[in-house]
Amino acid sequence: MATILVVDDEMGIRELLSEILSDEGHVVELAENALQAREYRAAGTPDLVLLDIWMPDTDGVTLLKEWSAQGQLTMPVIMMSGHATIDTAVEATKIGALNFLEKPIALQKLLSAVEQGLARGIERPRSSSATTAAPATVPSAEPGSSDIVPETTAEAAPNGSPARVPEAEMQFSFDMPLREARDLFERAYFEYHLLREHGSMTRVAEKTGLERTHLYRKLKQLGVELGRNKPEPAEQ
Template sequence: MATILVVDDEMGIRELLSEILSDEGHAVEVAENAQQARDYRLRQAPDLVLLDIWMPDTDGVTLLKEWAAQGQLTMPVIMMSGHATIDTAVEATKIGALNFLEKPIALQKLLKAVEQGLARGTALPAVGGVAAAKSTVPANATTVAAAVALPGLTADNASAGAVAAQAASISFDIPLRDARDAFERAYFEYHLARENGSMTRVAEKTGLERTHLYRKLKQLGVDLGKNKGE
């Protein structure tokens, strides 16, 4: 689960994005202006920021410049606007924004941009144009020593058992976000194997609606072709 800060002066936009991102399993914080966003960033760094360009007090590009100048641009930032020009989008990208979404924002474009932003993590251009190094996994990375205890695992369920073994080999030396994705992938593959690919039963077991479950599996890259869906 990632913490995403939504900065937009329109209440409807904040509520809509909060609902969509919460359904995706993220923790969402909101700010209705640049000052609230500044205050939040002083307290902590979110995993991702969705930042509106046109706001009444300080525009998003100016806020982005402030964060970059103060060394606070340590998280991916996606700009949003319904009126921005190409020049504005290019300027924001040069400062350090990872992406630009035009309003009204299409659901798939939003989810794709958020997915890419979170995957990019801290690999952002730092102040002065020096790119932050992306973490790599050494060949001898430390792995989980003990097997992961997954409820209901039976000896005759070889497929689910193999997934449990896969979960037990998740490295401790990779970024938290990558480890979380790896575990979630193993978690859903385990339940798919136990339920013979039944999306209805997997949705019940995991507590997700089928629509959200399909979206989550697609986001994690889980192959549904080898399972018998319902």
């Protein structure tokens, strides 16, 4: 699980990125302008920053220059913009930006860029206010594959499946109406895979063969609460 700072003056984009990255198991901090981003950086160092270029108070490139000049550019920064030119992207890269994403940002490009940024494993000093906290780490086995419930794993059977199946599956009955039985089965099915993949929406989408957008809609329709699929210990 990593801490990601999203800096963007558009509320809709902040909320969308927050939802996507939170579902991947990351802690997301939000800043709507350069001032808030400065304050957050002064208090601590995020593992990754998603930084919009065009903002009303101070643009992202200028903020990037400030961090670089002050020795605060010790974390990967990915620039975002819907109107930037190639020259702007090149300039940001020369200053120290890791990557550049053009809006509207494709989901897979976003996740791939975040994975690459976190996988860099940049060693960086923590500010005095953050030295007592344990630094966020990036999973070493599969970069970018994050757990929504960190430091807690499900008891697994020998084949790698959770030893305890979702409770909804136990309530299934052939005497139920077809629609009700189907919904109950689908809920148990998705809860099972969320447990097995420790909440990673990317891997659940791959396992179930669904597009992420379709998967989100299906889980919402079934009433499956994301981020709360904390595995229960297996019965002895």
